[in-house]
Amino acid sequence: MIPYGKQTIDIDDKNSVLEVLDSDFLTTGPKVKEFEEKLAKKLGFKYVVVVSSGTAALHLASIILLKQGDKVITTPNSFLATSNAILYQKAKPIFVDIASNGLIDLDLVEKTLKTTKIKALYLVTFSGLPFDNDKLKYLKDKYNIKILLDNAHYFGNGFCDIATYSFHPVKHITTFEGGAIACNDIKTYKKLLLLRNHGIVKDNSMYPWEYKMVELGYNYRLSDVACAIGISQLNKIDQFLKKRKEIALFYHQNLKKVQPLYPYNPLSSYHLFVVRYPFKNFDEKANFFIKMKQKNISLQYHYIPINSQPFYIKKGYFKQFKNMQKYYLEAFSLPIYPTLSKQEQEYVINTIETEL
Secondary structure (H helix, E strand, O other): OEEEOOOOHHHHHEEEEOOOOOOOOEOOOOHHHHHHEEEEEEEHOEEEEEEOOOHHHHHHHHHHHHHOEEEEEOOOOOOOOOHHHHOOOOOOEEEOOOOOOOOOOOHHHHHHHHHOOOOOOEEOHHHOOOOOOOHHHHHHHOOOOEEEEEEEOOOOOOOOOOEEEEOOOOOOOOOOOEEEEEOOOHHHHHHHHHHHEOOEEEOOOOOOOOOOEOOOOEOOOOEEEHHHHHHHHOOHHHHHHHHHHHHHHHHHHHOOEEEOOOOOOOOOOOEEEEEOOOOOHHHHHHHHHHHHOOEOOOOEEEOOHHOOOOOHOOOOOOOOOOOHHHHHHEEEEOOOOOOOOOHHHHHHHHHHHOOO
C-alpha cells in the first residue's frame, strides 16, 4: 500500500534513541534544550519551546494570546486542533472562506476586520504554502491584531506573534508525537516554559527540594528520547524538503486529468500535494477512493470543514462557504513523502489517469 504520507526513519535516528536510552535522562534532560536551540536557528526565530504535540503547542499559544470572549478569525480548512485551541480559552472562532489555493482568503479576512472587533488571526499555512508577509504585516498594523501561524504543514518562518509546529510522523520531521512554539519575545518565551511544566518554578532559597507553582500549567513536556530523534531528523530536513519539492514538480509535469491546487511553488514545504477534480457528487469521489485503494494507493482528503462538524454545528458555527464546499467536493491528497520512489509515483499517476 502506498500511503499519502509517512515518516522517514534511518539508522541515525535509531542510534540517537539508543544513545539516550543509555544516558541518565529520558525526559527533561539536555536533549530538550539542544533540540530547541537547533530548531530556533533553523526556523529563524529567537526562541522555541518544544511540547508534547502540535495541539499542545496551539493550546499554550492560545493561553498567551487570548482571553475569554475574544473573537478570532480562522479557516474552516484545517484539522480540528486549530479552532479547538480557540475554544479552550473560551474565545470565539470566526470562520472565513478559503481562496483557490486552499489558504484562508485574506481579502475576506480584511472585510471581517472592518466590521468586527477581532483579537487575533489563526492562519494555517495549508499544504506547506506560506502567506504573503507584507499582507500580514499590513493587517496587523492597520487592525492591531495578534497573528498566530499554524505551521503544522510548513517548515519555515513567517510574519507573526507566535508560530506553532507539529512533529507527527507524517510531518516534515517527526518526534513520534510532538510539537513546538516559536516566538521572538522573551516574555512570551518565559511564560511558555512555565506553562509547559505545571506552572512550576524552582526556588532553592530555603530548601534544596523547594519548588513553587505560580501559574496553572500543564504537563506538555517533550521527552529527551523524542528530542534526540528530532535532532537527528532536523539534520536531514534540507534533503527531506528537497525531495518533497522534486515529487511535487514531477506531479505538476505529468498529471493530466487532475488539477494541482496551485502552480508549482518552490517556497512551499509540500507537506501535502493536493489536486482537484470535478466530481459530480461525494459518492463518485468515494468510489474513486475505493478504486484507488484496490490498486494499493491510499489517498486522503484534507480537510472536512471544521464548522460542519457535529460539535461546531451544535454550538452554532455552521455556515456553508461557497469556495470551501466546492473544494471539499473536488480536492484530494496524493502520496508525498521523502522515500516515495519515482516508480511508485509513476504508478500513482498512471493509475489516476486510468481510473478517472
